[in-house]
Amino acid sequence: MASHADMLATKAPNPYVTGELEELFTTRRPDSEPSVLDAGAGHGAEALWLAAHGWNVTAVDFSPAALDLGQRNAAQAGADVAERITLVEGDLGVWAPEPRAHDVVLCLYVHPAGDMAEMITRLGSGVAPGGTLFMVGHQSVDPATGEPTRAAGQHQVSIDEAGAALRGDEWEIVTLENRRRDDQMGGVDAVVRAVRQP
Ligand SMILES: C[S@@+](CC[C@H](N)C(=O)[O-])C[C@H]1O[C@@H](n2cnc3c(N)ncnc32)[C@H](O)[C@@H]1O
Structure with missing residues (x-):
């Protein structure tokens, strides 16, 4: 059965976040105020889920429409969730986080212009000592078939660049x-x- 936190999100949070990282987000000490940066947050499904689990979330996106929807979704989720989310308009091609400020930096499925390795380094600079950087990138070509995927034409994070x-x-x-x-x-x-x- 879905938890209260899961039901707050209008779209299910990404399964990598709820699977691979769930223990980071659900074993928070009750008295702690952990912080996560969601770089390229879209309309905020992960941000809502994380805030509902007690994390303070900085959600960055360059799309005013995505941020607007994220704002409305957060408001609908209630004040206890909305107050934990800070929405920031920023272009991940240049935007830099506060150095070593976040327990977790997430970056899922973004495709900024510019040097990907440089972006990974720049976003990684926001991770605190002992903290986690977690990135996912849909590859533009299927390695099994050589065929273009639905991410064709996009340059997302790759394992070589990371x-x-x-x-x-x-x-x-x-x-x-x-x-x-x-x-x-x-x-x-x-x-x-x-x-x-x-
Ligand atoms: C495919 S969506 C993924 C959203 C979310 N991370 C998720 O996994 O559901 C990609 C998001 O990245 C944002 N994005 C892409 N390039 C960006 C850039 N250069 N700077 C900031 N945001 C960007 C888009 O506006 C969009 O909201």
Whole structure:
């Protein structure tokens, strides 16, 4: 049965967030005020779910329409959820988070212009020591068939670029792999999870 937190979101939060990262978001100490940055938050399904679990969320997107919808969804979810969400209009091609300010930085399915490795490094700069960077990118070509996917023409996070951006002592790589999608979108997702070393 869906929890109260799950029912607050108008669209189900991303299964990677509720699956791979759920333990981060549901084992919060009652007295803590953890912080997550959702970069490219869209209309805020993950932000709503996270806020409903007691996280403070900074949700960044460059689409005023997405932010507007996110604002309305947050208001509908109630004051206890809405007050935990800060919506920010920003272009992830250049926008930078407050350094080391967030316990988790999420970035799911964005396709900014510019150098992807640079964006990964820039967004990663917002992760606090011991915190987690989690990114997912739908690859534009299906590696099994060589056919274009529904993300054709988009440049999303890849494991090669993430591996290059996160190499060195600063990060422990937990996950760096392509996973086959099981929906009608087809192809694979690059899934990246890394922990900033203290
Ligand atoms: C496919 S949606 C994904 C939304 C959400 N992360 C999710 O997984 O449901 C991509 C989002 O990224 C945003 N986006 C794409 N490029 C961006 C950029 N350069 N700066 C900020 N947001 C961007 C879009 O406006 C859109 O809301």
